[in-house]
Amino acid sequence: MRHFCNRAATSALAAGFALVMAAAPVIARQLGDASSMRARFQAAPEVKRLKVVETADGGSQVNAELNGRMFALRIPPNWNKQAVLFAHGYTPPRTGKADTVSADPVVDDPAHGLLGTAYAQGYAVGHTAYDKLGFAVASGIVRNVALERLLRKIGAKKVFLTGGSMGGSITALASQLHPKEFDGAMAMCGPVSDWTYTLQHVADVRNLYNYFSRRTPYELPGSKDVTTGINGINPVAFFLNLRKLQNDAVSDPKGPAAQIIARTMSAAPGMRNKADFATLSSGLILAIASIDDARQVLGGLPIGNRDVVYQSSLLSDAENAALNEGVQRYEADPAPRAKLIRDYSTTGNQHMKLLTVHNAYDPLVAYEHEDRLRSRVERAGNLKALAQQTWPTLTLSFTAPAAKTLVPAAETFKGFYGAAHCGFTKEQMSKSFNDLIAWTSDGIKPRESFRKNLDQ
Structure with missing residues (x-):
């Protein structure tokens, strides 16, 4: 893009x-x-x-x-x-x-x-x-x-x-x-x-979307591992899922598709977000397109969410607890993270x-x-x-x-x-x-x- x-x-x-x-x-x-x-x-x-x-x-x-x-x-x-x-x-x-x-x-x-x-x-x-x-x-x-x-x-x-x-x-x-x-x-x-801020944000968007879209018609094809891309997946299949999500959200603003968008963006930490399709799709696309490339450039995974607490005002306390139990957890490799902070901030x-x-x-x-x-x-x-x-x-x-x-x-x-x-x-x-x-x-x-x- x-x-x-x-x-x-x-x-x-x-x-x-x-x-x-x-x-x-x-x-x-x-x-x-x-x-x-x-x-x-x-x-x-x-x-x-x-x-x-x-x-x-x-x-x-x-x-x-x-x-x-x-x-x-x-x-x-x-x-x-x-x-x-x-x-x-x-x-x-x-x-x-x-x-x-x-x-x-x-x-x-x-x-x-x-x-x-x-x-x-x-x-x-x-x-x-x-x-x-x-x-x-x-x-x-x-x-x-x-x-x-x-x-x-x-x-x-x-x-x-x-x-x-x-x-x-x-x-x-x-x-x-x-x-x-x-x-x-x-x-x-x-x-x-700093790039740690953007790369972590888009990874969080992908991670949260994976969680909220799990076992729904809007689940994205390919690997759900946010520390890798989804190479080999037909882009048409990827966009068909996003198109269905957006079209269903427009048709029913209170339905499941609209709720997935709203919950994903409301739970993404560290910045004020809009629950619109642009924010969701931009984050998903960059997360999937960039993670393997960033790892190659930096020599490893530069981001991690081991201690991140995800919280959405749209969820109950029990639902927020389940969210933090259910999202993928991963740790940054120390040297690539240090390089990203030192050279790209x-x-x-x-x-x-x-x-x-x-x-x-x-x-x-x-x-x-x-x-x-x-x-x-x-x-x-x-x-x-x-x-x-x-x-x-x-x-x-x-x-x-x-x-x-x-x-x-x-x-x-x-x-x-x-x-x-x-x-x-x-x-x-x-x-x-x-x-x-x-x-x-x-x-x-x-x-x-x-x-x-x-x-x-």
């Missing part, structure tokens, strides 16, 4: 670029034309398989391989010698498949229009593939730093890092680990505090200007990550380098086109989907990006906003 996939381009921009080119043809040829860009990239020995073409507006589209991984850039004809990189989110591993990025980061904008907005303002924009699919936080940091250094070589004076979902975590961590590399960062809807060591952006409620990456990050940065006395903004929760129904990108065969589901993961509009992303630029250029710290409730 690759996050951020909106398109961003307008005919008005092309007209604006034409005016710039007519007024300043010499500058354009020096900064953004294809022949100039080709020469600059050819001078970098680490760049292979280079392809540079002139775009319709007189700029350059650059596709090449950097240290063994593909990247894509769009450089406008009126390039301001600044660049914006976008770190993409989690893509489930597939045997024999390598990570990829879209060839044109403006036409196929992975960032809800953010890259299109930046490009229209004269920024070069781009993104890079990682060394692997799936849990690739470490690689995402390394690859974006490498692309930033390449951009400096070809003339960039400032480079900003942005990212969504897992890419938000990459952005936040890179801002702390490489404070001298980038000139500012913007992390959207990401696990910006932000600290209070925030010196680069970082703007984080979150929906008031996100069904996959909890808003509470924002609170956890802020408390660490505040304790370290570095709040001057952190700004946080909250946008209202975006909700979707299966009739909405965007729902089809989130759930396979969405048209076969009924009605309400729930809150959207990374549910931002182009206007919201543009506003936050411009706030970041004003902060880094003029010292005007963005106006912060925090969650009032699960919707605002």
Whole structure:
């Protein structure tokens, strides 16, 4: 499930670029034309398989391989010698498949229009593939730093890092680990505090769903062991069960299916949850898709629930006791857990200007990550380098086109989907990006906003 996939381009921009080119043809040829860009990239020995073409507006589209991984850039004809990189989110591993990025980061904008907005303002924009699919936080940091250094070589004076979902975590961590590399960062809807929090949450959702759906028509196929994935199971069978659950819950809001959703989400500890299909299905999908991958990356199981107490206000005391007796119990392997905490958690060591952006409620990456990050940065006395903004929760129904990108065969589901993961509009992303630029250029710290409730 690759996050951020909106398109961003307008005919008005092309007209604006034409005016710039007519007024300043010499500058354009020096900064953004294809022949100039080709020469600059050819001078970098680490760049292979280079392809540079002139775009319709007189700029350059650059596709090449950097240290063994593909990247894509769009450089406008009126390039301001600044660049914006976008770190993409989690893509489930597939045997024999390598990570990829879209060839044109403006036409196929992975960032809800953010890259299109930046490009229209004269920024070069781009993104890079990682060394692997799936849990690739470490690689995402390394690859974006490498692309930033390449951009400096070809003339960039400032480079900003942005990212969504897992890419938000990459952005936040890179801002702390490489404070001298980038000139500012913007992390959207990401696990910006620590991955133990998210991985434990999705495992809890799967564990609780297994318990409440046991011996019902909604029980998921394959292994019920939450410490492993369900490789080899036909995805169609998996989604057929979820479709039946959702359709039955819509048809009978007080029936067994609706109760399973409500009980599962109400018993998940550590964060405020909505009892909607989006929260349930997002947690189940990520838990099953990521656990084997995370174990491979970290060298063992990094999460455990031996001492976790599950409690639902929808259950009686006796039912809660039975729940805690009946869920799967498992322990984390000490070394992988220590590695996850050490290498995949932000600290209070925030010196680069970082703007984080979150929906008031996100069904996959909890808003509470924002609170956890802020408390660490505040304790370290570095709040001057952190700004946080909250946008209202975006909700979707299966009739909405965007729902089809989130759930396979969405048209076969009924009605309400729930809150959207990374549910931002182009206007919201543009506003936050411009706030970041004003902060880094003029010292005007963005106006912060925090969650009032699960919707605002």
